[in-house]
Amino acid sequence: MGEKIDTRQLLVVRRIIYLLVALAVIVPYLVKLPLPFAPLEDSRKVFDRVEALPAGSHVLISMDFDPSAEAELRPMANALLAHCFQKGLIPVVMTNWNTGLTLVDGICKEAAGKAGKISGKDWVFLGFRPGFTDLIVNMGENLKGAFTQDYYGKSTQGMGALAGVASLKNIDLIVNVAAGSTVEAWIAYAADRHKIPFAAGTTAVMAPDMYPWLNSGQMAGLLGGLRGAADYELLVRQPGDAAKGMQVQSVSHVLLIVLIVAANIRFFVGRRPAKRGA
Amino acid sequence: MESPEQPPLRRTIESGVMIALLAAFLVVSVLRHNLFGGPAHVKDSIGVIVAAALTLVMYSFLYRDNPMFKSAENLYVGVALGYQAVITWRESLRPEIFDAIVAAPTPEAMREALIHRSVPILLGFLLLTRLSRKYSWLSRYTYALMIGWGAGLGIVLTIDTYILQQLEAAAKPLQDGMLSGGAAAFSWPWWCDAGAVAGAVAVLVGTVCVLFYFFFSVRHGKAGSAVSKVGIWFLMISFGASYGYTVMGRLSLLIGRVRFLMFEWLKTSP
Known part of the structure; x- marks a missing residue:
């Protein structure tokens, strides 16, 4: 866990994230989801x-x-x-x-x-x-x-x-x-x-x-x-286009929140053993 | 990142995939836009197909930097510059200078245009002397006029708009909520007014603490550090809000491109 960051692994993870974001934008256009919103x-x-x-x-x-x-x-x-x-x-x-x-x-x-x-x-x-x-x-x-x-x-x-x-x-x-x-x-x-x-x-x-x-x-x-x-x-x-885009926006935001939480967990978990070793 | 030197097998595979994608793009474009349906179809569709190709090439950077992406990037800069030059000629130089002076309908109109426009044109030309080391000092006359005009006009309005009105707004809600609205805070539903007062207090505390954080003339003691830390928290919350909005903005741009690819290039029904 406290290993050096592998750039090749990072590159693969990054490409997976790009793919997930692309899916999060494309799929909601094809599948209708019940995600209503009220004007601010x-x-x-x-x-x-x-x-x-x-x-x-x-x-x-x-x-x-x-x-x-x-x-x-x-x-x-x-x-x-x-x-x-x-x-x-x-x-x-x-x-x-x-x-x-x-x-x-x-x-x-x-x-x-x-x-x-x-x-x-x-x-x-x-x-x-x-x-x-x-x-x-x-x-x-x-x-x-x-x-x-x-x-x-x-x-x-x-x-x-x-x-x-x-x-x-x-x-x-x-x-x-x-x-x-x-x-x-x-x-x-x-x-x-x-x-x-x-x-x-x-x-x-x-x-x-x-x-x-x-x-x-x-x-x-x-x-x-x-x-x-x-x-x-x-x-x-x-x-119109913006209202239709809100469903896509919501799904993408959920994905990004999940990714941010997962990345933070990975960061804190990965940091702990390095501290002990210091 | 990755070394530019790729193993030959990988390079061959990537080239093969690239050719397959290009072929797929062409087949899809021809089929979806009925390019063999006559010149009218071609005229309507060619812009969409070129735009779709450039969009996909731009996104190819997400896999890796590549020559096609570089070409598209240079094309984008070149087209934007060319477009800007044409628009500047069409909207500014031609109507203001060429049409008014060179193509003036009568000698009287030309004389009048020269009277009104010769000084601005001269000042504009003086700006171009920046290109010469020997005569660049001449451009200072134009800059002096621009800065003087801008400062004279802007100082009063800027002080009012950016400082006085903002200061008033930072103090006013607190005054309204606690004094005039204070009585209403105990009337039904009291929490509506209480919320406004709490918000105003947060703005006041945030403003003071952030300003204190940036006050470097005095060493921050124990109490001062605590106030600074509160200021840092407010700054972090503000940066977080900006980041959230930036993510939303970038996603909106992606949504715009995906919408274009799906509904205009692929012509799927929304």
Whole structure:
């Protein structure tokens, strides 16, 4: 037990673990398991905030991610847009990640197509502009000056979807679906500065860092990772990829917990004789 | 890890398995996507098949580093860089500089664009002088402007957002729970408010102990060490939560790829 670690044995164990994780992800897709889940309070707060808006309100959704975070954030963005369209809200979509442009375009078109909504009238995709924080500051002063055209080349001046929106101050809610550090900038330069309600949907890796904002009330609600996306899908009664992924997620987590416990037992049992010999 | 020098028999077996897997991949792709069904099928399916192949090659690293994985990795970096370059031209340089100045519809429009854009363009070019040892000092003008602008704009907002509002939030629940909510703590159901107060006390104790742990100016005595240890426990719990979320995030990415392979490449019904 107190023997030197055999690297070959470790390699075999590692490959077995990879295989087990692969099975834990594939099998639940093939076999239906009774693993229900209820939406978290933080996710419900985002839903309630959107739900409380009257029809015709403008919701700015900044989708700051690219295909590397698609698995977690696309279902979230889909559910958010579906909710906005259900409620008759006007999503004003943009992105601060130029590598995510075509992805966000696809998300918008898919959601709008399902809801039968028209670009420029019921929703708008402003696209990308360089600058990030400077852009947010600029939008706080003059939104149509910051984005003179939408992604499809239509002038924002006189656009129906932006009627009554001169700057960020006329936006009723900002939601940042993010895979990077844009959340803090949105809070500092838009939400806190202009007192605009703000919510975020982030990758799971980022979610723990969001709790101080949630605790202080600077963030109205939080969708954290695939779980947050699944919660939102349930709340808008449109279970999709994320809700289906929760069963897989649960099985994988059980496997990982078992592996962590087993590895710790092996570690402590293996350490004891070495101590005695010392 | 393993030595790069593999026994010949093992190398032969691995090569055989690799060829068999490649053949299986091609057969499955052709059958599932009906590649002999006409150009329309090919057009729709080729992207999915290439993406599936690259996904599987990426996961082949879990077995061992191999030339196919390296090629896919380099391809990924190259494609990402190329895509970024095209997008930067299409979304920034072309509309802001080329269309506005070079392809301006009238001389007046060009003059106006030059008036508004020449200073930013000049500042942008100055950044490129970083490439020259002799003239790199010129880039400092742009950096000075950027840092000055960023600091002037950010300091006030950052102090408010990151410090004042967070400080207020760290103190407020305790005040609310114990003073204004204190009366409600004894009303039915009292444990709801008691829980909030306990949570606020935990935040307060955690904040003070963690800050004390990072206070290195004074030697920590016996009592100070105890407070530091409590701080370390809070930090460990926080790292544990971050680790748990990170595992969840990584699994979500795996789930995304498996979903793609099962439902888009293999076309199994969900």
